[in-house]
Amino acid sequence: MLQKDSLVLGLFALLFCFFILSYNFPETIASEGLPVHNVNTSKDYATIQDAINAAETLDGHTIMVNSGVYHESIVINKSISLEAQDEDIPTIDGGGTITVITITADHVTISGFNIRNGQAGTAILLDNSLNCCFCNNNLRDAWFGVVLRESNYTSLIKNNIVSSSYCVLLSSSTNNAIVGNNITTLDGQGISLSGGSSNNSIVGNTVTGSKRAGIYLASCQYNLVAENNLFNNSYALYLTDSSNNTIYHNNCVSTVLDIFIRNILNYTTNIWDNGYPSGGNYYSNYAGGDRHGGPYQNETGGDGIGDVSYKIESDTQDNYPLMGVYHSFNVTSMYNVQIISNSTISNLNYNGTAVSFYISGDDGSIGFCRICIPTVLINGTYQVFINGTKIVYNLLSCTNSTHSYLYFIYNHSTQSVVIVPEFSHVLFILVFLVGISTIKIYKRGNYSY
Incomplete structure (x- = not known):
């Protein structure tokens, strides 16, 4: 009897193992009517991470997200586009996690989201990624806003970023574009480049409220910093051991000092203007006048450029400081x-x-x-x-x-x-119409006789 029972149990166990091995369990269940959509496969998912993890989701696919709040910490390891479906902006809430969105793939696009509540860490982290794009997003309630770590050829365009410490941080990252963002930092630095970050373009951003620096460069070379509005920061621009950067058309209105240079390794060769007549930067503490013009400021009459240069250091100056914003x-x-x-x-x-x-x-x-x-x-x-x-x-x-x-x-x-x-x-046309009207009035006057 025991032998029969053992034989039956053995057969049952064998059949169960065969069933487990032969059954194809799906990685992620997709159902119609759910709020996250893969445009390329027409499959719907309950969460953003489910849509990314799905075996059917491939590089180059677009995932559209309906409005609503998604309590997720997301890892993007595929080259996808993540886009908002509706004008009512969807929100990705990290719930105080270390990182709300981590990106390890190349060619990732994120557009049209509220991204919040990475209070213990970072809203968006790029780790060794290339050719990514983030545009028209709102980031807040995170210690770090956007962090690029050894990531290149990435664009941050027209985002609103509010952070407790660093709003945008580039470390050992090159050939990136930070353009047209509105940045408010509650304590730290607005845009920070370090670790040899080079050939980046920081253009047309508005940075306010930093108790440190609006834009900070540490050991960085060959970056373009232009047309930024740097208002009510302790320092508008703070450079440490950084050289061969080109800096012009920035509006520097600071609470402590417009420009601060700290050199340990004696790197001081930066370009602070774009020549004449384009000009340099606007400094709220510039004390010069504007009675003359021309490339040598020896022509009679003002031209919107200061008559004397703005001294950055003993051997560094902005030759053409702007008299206005x-x-x-x-x-x-x-x-x-x-x-x-x-x-x-x-x-x-x-x-x-x-x-x-x-x-x-x-x-x-x-x-x-x-x-x-x-x-x-x-x-x-x-x-x-x-x-x-x-x-x-x-x-x-x-x-x-x-x-x-x-x-x-x-x-x-x-x-x-x-x-x-x-x-x-x-x-x-105005003169012609007035002339025609005058002729008509004149003719009417003649006809009345």
Whole structure:
């Protein structure tokens, strides 16, 4: 009897093992109606990580995510695009985990998410990755915002990042683009490069609130730092043992010091301006005046550039410090209008014929504006109107076949500025219509006799 029982149990165990070995258990169950979608396979998943882990999800696939809150810590180890499905932005909440999103693959795109609650660590970590892109995301409630560790050729574009310590940190990373981000740090540094990070472009970002540095470079070379708004940071720019970096058109308005250089290894060769007439940086503590212009600042009349250089160190200087805040406006896909002014500039518009914008400042003070207009947009002799009144301007000697430089001053208040060519077709049409109306009135007068 015992032998029979043993034989039956043995056969049952054998059949069970055969069933286990032969049954194909799916890695991730996909069902219709779930909030995460693989666009390429048309399969739906309950979580973002399920969609990534699915055997059907391959490199090059796009995963769309519905609105809602996803309590996940995600690892992306495939070359995928992760995108928001709806205008109502989905949220990835790390629940206070070490890292909310870890990326170990190349060619990863993340766009349109709220990413939060990596309070003990990092919102997004790239570890030895290439050619990734993060755009239009909102990151907050993390000790570190975005960290690139030995990661190259990656773009961070138009993200809103609020961090307790480092908002953007690059370590031993090259050829990355950090462009157009709004960055607020509650304690640490806005954008930090270290460990030999080189050939990166840091352009058009706004960094505020740092108790340390808006932008910090430590042992870094050949980086471009341009057109950044660095407001209300203890230091706008802080460089340690960094050389051969190009730094211009940054607006430095700091609570302690605009520029701080600390060299242990005596690296001091950095470029602090873009030559004349492009200029250097705006420093809130610059004490020079602007009575002269030209590449040697020996021509009569102001040009929006300080008459004397701004000294960075004993042997380093910005040769062409800006007298006002630098603005660059994309008016077409190919051309920008650039303004240096001590006024607040708003609502700049180019309608194909004229450039218009608003200026404002403290009532009673004197404002100035230096505007650079590509001649392909407006060419010829210009007319400048403030609140409809034609004013006198100075066409600077640096004007050439590709760019015109106009300089004018005014009394501050909120006013409109319009710049048109002297014989623009807009003015011609107005004159023509007025002429036609006059002729009709004259003829009617003659017919009445």
